[in-house]
Amino acid sequence: xxxxxxxxxxxxxxxxxxxxxxxxxxxxxxxxxxxxxxxxxxxxxxxxxxxxxxxxxxxxxxxxxxxxxxxxxxxxxxxxxxxxxxxxxxxxxxxxxxxxxxxxxxxxxxxxxxxxxxxxxxxxxxxxxxxxxxxxxxxxxxxxxxxxxxxxxxxxxxxxxxxxxxxxxxxxxxxxxxxxxxxxxxxxxxxxxxxxxxxxxxxxxxxxxxxxxxxxxxxxxxxxxxxxxxxxxxxxxxxxxxxxxxxxxxxxxxxxxxxxxxxxxxxxxxxxxxxxxxxxxxxxxxxxx
Amino acid sequence: xxxxxxxxxxxxxxxxxxxxxxxxxxxxxxxxxxxxxxxxxxxxxxxxxxxxxxxxxxxxxxxxxxxxxxxxxxxxxxxxxxxxxxxxxxxxxxxxxxxxxxxxxxxxxxxxxxxxxxxxxxxxxxxxxxxxxxxxxxxxxxxxxxxxxxxxxxxxxxxxxxxxxxxxxxxxxxxxxxxxxxxxxxxxxxxxxxxxxxxxxxxxxxxxxxxxxxxxxxxxxxxxxxxxxxxxxxxxxxxxxxxxxxxxxxxxxxxxxxxxxxxxxxxxxxxxxxxxxxxxxxxxxxxxxxxxxxxxxxxxxxxxxxxxxxxxxxxxxxxxxxxxxxxxxxxxxxxxxxxxxxxxxxxxxxxxxxxxxxxxxxxxxxxxxxxxxxxxxxxxxxxxxxxxxxxxxxxxxxxxxxxxxxxxxxxxxxxxxxxxxxxxxxxxxxxxxxxxxxxxxxxxxx
Ligand SMILES: Nc1ncnc2c1ncn2[C@@H]1O[C@H](COP(=O)(O)OP(=O)(O)OP(=O)(O)O)[C@@H](O)[C@H]1O
Ligand SMILES: [Mg+2]
Numbered sequence: 001x002x003x004x005x006x007x008x009x010x011x012x013x014x015x016x017x018x019x020x021x022x023x024x025x026x027x028x029x030x031x032x033x034x035x036x037x038x039x040x041x042x043x044x045x046x047x048x049x050x051x052x053x054x055x056x057x058x059x060x061x062x063x064x065x066x067x068x069x070x071x072x073x074x075x076x077x078x079x080x081x082x083x084x085x086x087x088x089x090x091x092x093x094x095x096x097x098x099x100x101x102x103x104x105x106x107x108x109x110x111x112x113x114x115x116x117x118x119x120x121x122x123x124x125x126x127x128x129x130x131x132x133x134x135x136x137x138x139x140x141x142x143x144x145x146x147x148x149x150x151x152x153x154x155x156x157x158x159x160x161x162x163x164x165x166x167x168x169x170x171x172x173x174x175x176x177x178x179x180x181x182x183x184x185x186x187x188x189x190x191x192x193x194x195x196x197x198x199x200x201x202x203x204x205x206x207x208x209x210x211x212x213x214x215x216x217x218x219x220x221x222x223x224x225x226x227x228x229x230x231x232x233x234x235x236x237x238x239x240x241x242x243x244x245x246x247x248x249x250x251x252x253x254x255x256x257x258x259x260x261x262x263x264x265x266x267x268x269x270x271x272x273x274x275x276x277x278x279x280x281x282x283x284x285x286x287x288x289x
Numbered sequence: 290x291x292x293x294x295x296x297x298x299x300x301x302x303x304x305x306x307x308x309x310x311x312x313x314x315x316x317x318x319x320x321x322x323x324x325x326x327x328x329x330x331x332x333x334x335x336x337x338x339x340x341x342x343x344x345x346x347x348x349x350x351x352x353x354x355x356x357x358x359x360x361x362x363x364x365x366x367x368x369x370x371x372x373x374x375x376x377x378x379x380x381x382x383x384x385x386x387x388x389x390x391x392x393x394x395x396x397x398x399x400x401x402x403x404x405x406x407x408x409x410x411x412x413x414x415x416x417x418x419x420x421x422x423x424x425x426x427x428x429x430x431x432x433x434x435x436x437x438x439x440x441x442x443x444x445x446x447x448x449x450x451x452x453x454x455x456x457x458x459x460x461x462x463x464x465x466x467x468x469x470x471x472x473x474x475x476x477x478x479x480x481x482x483x484x485x486x487x488x489x490x491x492x493x494x495x496x497x498x499x500x501x502x503x504x505x506x507x508x509x510x511x512x513x514x515x516x517x518x519x520x521x522x523x524x525x526x527x528x529x530x531x532x533x534x535x536x537x538x539x540x541x542x543x544x545x546x547x548x549x550x551x552x553x554x555x556x557x558x559x560x561x562x563x564x565x566x567x568x569x570x571x572x573x574x575x576x577x578x579x580x581x582x583x584x585x586x587x588x589x590x591x592x593x594x595x596x597x598x599x600x601x602x603x604x605x606x607x608x609x610x611x612x613x614x615x616x617x618x619x620x621x622x623x624x625x626x627x628x629x630x631x632x633x634x635x636x637x638x639x640x641x642x643x644x645x646x647x648x649x650x651x652x653x654x655x656x657x658x659x660x661x662x663x664x665x666x667x668x669x670x671x672x673x674x675x676x677x678x679x680x681x682x683x684x685x686x687x688x689x690x691x692x693x694x695x696x697x698x699x700x701x702x703x704x705x706x707x708x709x710x711x712x713x714x715x716x717x718x719x720x721x722x723x724x725x726x727x728x729x730x731x732x733x734x735x
Contacts, residue, residue: 057627057728078631085629096624096732100307112296113629119292160628 003066004168004199005031005054010063012049012222023049025222026063031168031201036194038210039203041219047203048172050219054201055090055170056083068167085113089161091171091202095153097145103156104141107131110163131159135189136260151182158189169193171202175209180243185257187212188236208234297637301645315610316650318603319711323654323704325599327696328661329592335662335694337585344581346428347574352541352553354385354560355570356534372520374533375568381560382539388559391543391552396422398538399513401521405506406472407459414455414504416473418513426540427487427502434466434482441481442509447516449478454503456483471506476516478508549575597707603650604711611643611719622723623731632724639723643716644709651708655701665694 012024023046031037039047052058053065056072059080065073068087075083090096097106107128111120132141135155137148145153154174161169171190175183183206191212194200202213210216211234218225240257305312347353356376379397386395399418404411417423424436434450441448449471456465463469465480472478487502520533541556543549553573560569615622622635630638 052729055627057732078633081626081629081631081634084627090627092732096620096627098621098624100304109625110628113625113631113634117293119296164629 001032003030004033004035004068005201006064006066007050007054008064008066010050010053010065011061012046012053012058013061022222024053024060027219027222027224029217029224031199033199034194034197036191036200036212036214037202038213038216039201039219040205040207040210040216041225045219046222047219049222051170051172051201051203054168055088056080081113082115085110086115086164087167089164089166089169091154091157091161091169091174093173093176095145095150095157095177097153097156097160099145102142102144103132103137103148104128106145106156107159107163110160114164128159128163131162132156135159149182150178151185154178154182154186155189158186158193162193166198168199168201171200173203173205175204175206180208181257183209184236184239184243187234187239191236208239212239297641298645300638301641304642305646311610312646315607316646316653318606319600319647319650319708320603320654320657322596322600322603322711323651323708324657324661326593326596326704326707327655327658327700328665328694329596330589330700331658331661331694331696332665333585333588333592334697335692337581337588338695339692340581340584341578344574344578347572347577348426348540348542349575349578350543350546350549351426351574352543352549352556353572353574354381354539354541354556355572356537357568357570358532359566359568372531372533375566376534377536377539377560377569378563379535381563382536384559384563385539385541385556389541389552389555391545391548391555392541393544394422394542396420396426396540396542397510397536398423398540399510399534400537401517402523403473403506405455405459407469410459410461412455412458412504414452414506416506416508416513418508418510418517420510423507426542429487429502430485431482432485433464434480436482437507437509442511445512445515446509447476447478447512448481448508449473450482450484450507451480452484452503452505452507453486455506456480473506474517478506546575549573600707600711604647604715607643607647607712608715608719611639611716612722614642615639615719615723618723619726619731619734622726623728623734626726626728627732635724636717636720639720640713640716643719644712647708647712647716648705651705654708655705658701658704659696661696662694 007027007029010024010027011022014021014023027046027050039050041047049058053060054067056067056075057080059075060073063073064071067083070083072080072083084090098109101109108120108124111124111128129138129141132138135158137143137152137155137159140148140152145156148156157174169190174190175186178186187209190200190202194214200213202209204210211230211232214230214233216228216230218228354377358373359375377397382395382397385392397420401416403414403416405414405416419437420442421436421438423429424431429436431450432453436450437448440446451459451465451471459465459471460469465471465483468479470477470479484502484505519535520531522529522531524530541552543552550573553571553576557571560571561567625635625638
C-alpha cells in the first residue's frame with residue numbers, strides 16, 4: 001500500500017539548559033494513504049510534538065520523516081514552508097482564522113503562498129467558493145470570524161486546510177472547544193473527507209472522538225504505547241443516535257445539523273432515516289448551493 | 290510579479306486601515322518630517338533667490354570700483370589746509386577705459402547726501418551726478434518725463450530726475466514736471482523726469498552698502514562738477530567737514546562674463562599703482578554670486594539636516610508601533626507560517642506595511658509642503674501686522690519681508706524618497722523580528 005507519511009525512529013529533544021526534555025523518544029509509524037488515525041495519550045505524552053513534526057512546523061532531533069515519498073526531516077525553513085503549503089492541511093483546536101479577513105479570504109489564504117506566488121485565477125476563486133459551500137458556509141462567505149460560531153469557524157478552517165489538496169490533514173484537538181453536537185458536525189466533515197481518500201491524523205483526548213478513526217495510537221512518555229484498531233467505528237448516524245439517547249440537546253437542532261451534511265457512503269440510512277427526511281427541506285435552502 | 294506587489298500593498302493598506310487612529314498618529318511623524326524638509330528647503334531657496342536677484346541686479350558682467358575714505362590719520366593726503374583728498378580720479382576713469390581692452394564701458398558717478406527742498410517740503414536724499422548710461426545700468430524705469438541726456442551733460446544743464454520717493458514727498462499734489470524746480474543747497478534744478486519705484490540692491494561688503502534708489506536725485510555729472518565741484522563742505526557739529534573727491538564710483542562693464550574675474554585683477558593692479566593709500570575698493574558681483582551660491586548650499590544642508598532629524602524621529606515612532614504590531618499579531622504570523630508563508634513573505638508583508646505607512650505620510654507631507662509659500666505669507670503678514678513693528682526692522686528683516694519661499698521641484702521626490710527609505714530602514718527590524726518567530730510558539734501565543 002502506498003504511504004502518505006512515514007516516520008522512522010523519530011526523536012525530539014528540547015534542550016532547556018540544565019535538563020533535556022525528551023518529548024519523543026523514538027517513534028516509528030506508517031500512515032498509508034486514506035488512513036484515519038486518532039492519536040491518544042495522557043497530557044505531556046508527546047502528541048502535539050509528534051503532530052508538529054508531521055506538519056513540518058518543526059524539525060526532529062533525529063530520525064526520518066518521509067512525506068509523500070520525500071524526506072522532510074532535513075529540510076530548511078523555506079523548503080518546509082513549501083511543504084506545509086502544498087502537502088499539509090492544519091486544523092487547530094482554536095480555529096486560528098485571521099480575524100480581519102472574511103470567510104472567503106481566510107479560505108483563500110493558502111493559495112497566496114503557493115510556490116511562485118501565482119495570482120488567484122478565476123478557477124481558484126471558484127474553488128474557494130465551492131469549498132465554502134461544501135462546509136455549509138455558502139451564505140456566509142463575507143462574514144468575519146467573530147460573526148461565526150465555533151463550529152462554523154472550524155468548518156472554515158477545514159475548508160482552508162483543503163485548498164491545496166494536501167497529502168495529509170492534521171488536526172490537533174479539533175473538537176476540543178466544541179460541544180458534542182458541533183463535534184459531530186466537524187467529525188462528519190472529516191469522515192467525509194477520509195471517505196474520499198484523504199489521509200487524516202488527529203490528536204484527541206476524547207475516546208468518543210477517537211472512535212471515528214480507523215485506528216487509535218496511544219502514546220506514553222514519548223513513545224508509542226499501543227495501537228487499537230476500531231472494529232466498530234462511529235458514523236454520523238450512530239453518533240447522532242447516541243446523542244439523542246443522551247438527550248443532551250434538542251432533537252430538532254441535532255437532526256437539522258445532520259440533515260444539512262452530505263451523506264457518507266458508509267452511512268446506515270436505516271437508523272435515522274425518518275428524522276433525516278423530515279428535516280431536509282427546512283435547512284436545505286441555507287446550506288446547499 | 291507586479292500584481293503581487295499590488296496585492297501586498299493592498300494587504301498593507303488593509304491592515305493599516307484596521308487601526309486608523311494608530312496608523313494616523315504614527316504617520317504624523319513622517320508627515321511633519323517631510324513637510325519640514327520641503328518647507329526648510331523652500332525657505333532657503335527663496336532667501337537665496339532673493340539674494341541672487343539683488344546681486345544680479347548689480348550686473349554679472351560688471352566690476353564696481355568705489356572710492357573709500359582712508360581711516361583718519363593713516364593717510365598721507367597731499368591736500369593742504371586739512372581737507373582730505375582721496376578716491377578715484379577722472380584720470381583713473383580715462384586710464385581704465387583706454388588700457389583695458391575687455392572693458393566695454395565705464396560709467397562714473399559722483400554722489401553726495403543733501404537735502405532736497407520744494408517750497409516747504411524737504412527730504413534727505415542722495416544727489417547723484419551720473420551719465421545717461423546710469424539709467425540702463427541700474428534698470429531704472431521712468432514713470433514721467435525723460436532721463437538726463439548727453440545734451441544735458443554737454444550744456445551742464447541744471448536738470449534733475451527725481452526718484453519715486455523724493456517725487457512723492459516733495460510733490461504730494463502738484464505734477465513735478467510742470468516747470469517746477471527743486472532746490473538742493475543753494476542751486477535750483479528743473480525737474481525733467483520721475484522714476485518708478487525700484488527695489489534696493491544687495492548690500493555687498495563694507496565698501497558698497499545696499500542702494501536705496503528711491504531717495505535719489507539724478508543730475509548730469511558735468512553739472513555736478515560745475516555747480517558743486519570736487520571739494521565739498523558738509524555742516525557737522527561744531528563746524529564744517531570738508532573733503533575732496535573727484536569720483537565716488539566707476540562701474541566697468543566687461544565684454545565677456547568669463548573675463549570678469551581676471552579683468553577685476555587687472556583693474557585692481559592698474560589702480561594700485563596710482564593709489565598707494567588704498568582709497569578704493571573693487572567689488573565683483575559675479576564673485577558675490579558665487580559666494581552666495583556656496584552659502585545657499587551650506588544653508589540647504591543645514592536646514593535639510595534639521596528637517597531630517599524630525600524624519601528620523603518619525604521613523605523611530607514607526608519602528609516602535611511596528612514592533613508593538615508584531616507582538617500583537619504574533620498569532621497571525623504563526624497562522625500564515627503554518628499555511629506556508631516563508632520568512633521572506635512575512636518580512637515582505639511587514640515591510641510593505643511600514644512603507645505604505647511612511648509613503649502615505651510622505652505624500653501628505655508633500656501636500657502640506659506645497660502649501661508652504663501660502664502659509665509663509667500668512668504667518669509673515671500676521672507677524673508684520675501684530676507682532677513686529679515694520680519701522681524698526683533692520684535690513685535683514687526687510688529681506689524677510691520681500692522674500693518668497695519657493696518649493697524646489699527636486700525636493701518633492703527627494704522628500705518622498707527619504708520617507709520611503711525611512712519606512713524601509715525602520716521597518717526592517719520589526720519585520721525581521723516577525724519572520725524570526727518560531728511558528729509553533731507563535732501559534733501558541735496568548
Ligand atoms: N517548546 C518546548 N520546550 C520545552 N519542552 C517542550 C516544548 N514543547 C513541548 N515540550 C515538552 O514536551 C513534552 C510533550 O509535550 P506535548 O505538547 O507534545 O504534549 P501533549 O501530548 O500534546 O500534551 P497535551 O495533551 O497536554 O497537549 C512535554 O513534557 C512538554 O513539556
Ligand atoms: Mg497537545
